[in-house]
Amino acid sequence: MKYIKDTLDFKIEEPSVITLGKFDGLHTGHRYLMDAMQKGKEQGLKCVIFTFDIPPKAIHKDAYSVLSTNEEKAHIFAEAGVDYLVECPFTDEFRQLSPYAFLQMLKEKINVKMIVAGTDFHFGYQRSGTYRELQQYADDLGYEAVIVKKKQYKGEDISSTRIRARIAEGDMEEANYLLGYSYFLTGPVLHGNEIGRTIGIPTANQRPETFKLLPPKGVYAVKVLAEGKQYDGISNVGCKPTIEGINPMGVETFLFDYSGDLYGKDIRVSFLKFIRPEQKFGSLAELKAQMDRDILVCKKYLNAE
Ligand SMILES: Cc1cc2nc3c(=O)[nH]c(=O)nc-3n(C[C@H](O)[C@H](O)[C@H](O)COP(=O)(O)O)c2cc1C
Numbered sequence: 001m002k003y004i005k006d007t008l009d010f011k012i013e014e015p016s017v018i019t020l021g022k023f024d025g026l027h028t029g030h031r032y033l034m035d036a037m038q039k040g041k042e043q044g045l046k047c048v049i050f051t052f053d054i055p056p057k058a059i060h061k062d063a064y065s066v067l068s069t070n071e072e073k074a075h076i077f078a079e080a081g082v083d084y085l086v087e088c089p090f091t092d093e094f095r096q097l098s099p100y101a102f103l104q105m106l107k108e109k110i111n112v113k114m115i116v117a118g119t120d121f122h123f124g125y126q127r128s129g130t131y132r133e134l135q136q137y138a139d140d141l142g143y144e145a146v147i148v149k150k151k152q153y154k155g156e157d158i159s160s161t162r163i164r165a166r167i168a169e170g171d172m173e174e175a176n177y178l179l180g181y182s183y184f185l186t187g188p189v190l191h192g193n194e195i196g197r198t199i200g201i202p203t204a205n206q207r208p209e210t211f212k213l214l215p216p217k218g219v220y221a222v223k224v225l226a227e228g229k230q231y232d233g234i235s236n237v238g239c240k241p242t243i244e245g246i247n248p249m250g251v252e253t254f255l256f257d258y259s260g261d262l263y264g265k266d267i268r269v270s271f272l273k274f275i276r277p278e279q280k281f282g283s284l285a286e287l288k289a290q291m292d293r294d295i296l297v298c299k300k301y302l303n304a305e
């Protein structure tokens, strides 16, 4: 997959099927859209996702965090068979374009033959263009408009906003169901305080990017992809209040049945189930006793999966 970002100076000459939106995560609603794009792919079109590079705060009034960082996005879309991911700078020039001018601009940059969008899709100046304009200008601009009804769950639209809310509550089961994959964090393993190994529970420490949405502080049953292999494990999300000093917010994971050195390597931690909130214990021994109990609970859950 080609990832085009930070530039307006690009051209995709190959005939393409394109979809547009924020695409935070690639949820089951988005996959519905991807299924419609597949029709274009089968006709030999390249699959293009067009998003704007807007700071998360400006997009989501409700949250300052995102489901997927740019790096994670690149992986998710590549795995879904996308050929081009375009992240276009959202300049004033763009903001001012009428819906028609916006589509003209798209046609100039990308050889668009088919546009796929949901019924709630808006584009152009002050979001004044809707799927109706998309259909209306199709013949004139020479593309096919494919409009997809929004996929719902329990009578409500599936959306990134809804999934972010579930994760913020720690409801990983519903979040993962709506996503269609288990919510994950990818990043390098950093050095911790090196206390874990002294209590027989070594942990791989990660410090997520500022904008990455984390579930509430606490202990989670997880699956870990490390060195190309899948492991069961348990993670703590938080600042480990039992340990003296100021510990930055992080995720630390004990991989069951792993021995080796993960420092500096990227691992993918997928959160499956919230087990308990993070607590401040009176001593390291008390914490260790609780961690041993957590591991039993976690293994029981993962083995029953
Ligand atoms: C399953 C699990 C549960 C944890 N629960 C807590 C907790 O409730 N409170 C806390 O202060 N730290 C908790 N931690 C973090 C530990 O304090 C941390 O793993 C330990 O201090 C080792 O840190 P290090 O990797 O920096 O050496 C937990 C860690 C794990 C793996």
Ligand SMILES: Nc1ncnc2c1ncn2[C@@H]1O[C@H](COP(=O)(O)OP(=O)(O)OP(=O)(O)O)[C@@H](O)[C@H]1O
Binding pocket: 019, 020, 021, 022, 023, 024, 028, 029, 030, 032, 033, 116, 117, 118, 119, 120, 121, 148, 149, 150, 151, 152, 157, 158, 159, 160, 161, 162
């Ligand atoms: N549930 C869904 N079913 C079908 N298409 C969807 C669904 N959700 C979003 N889409 C479509 O996917 C494209 C990208 O959507 P986008 O990521 O902006 O929506 P969203 O998930 O509703 O995000 P947010 O919650 O941040 O508004 C749009 O064309 C949109 O209409």
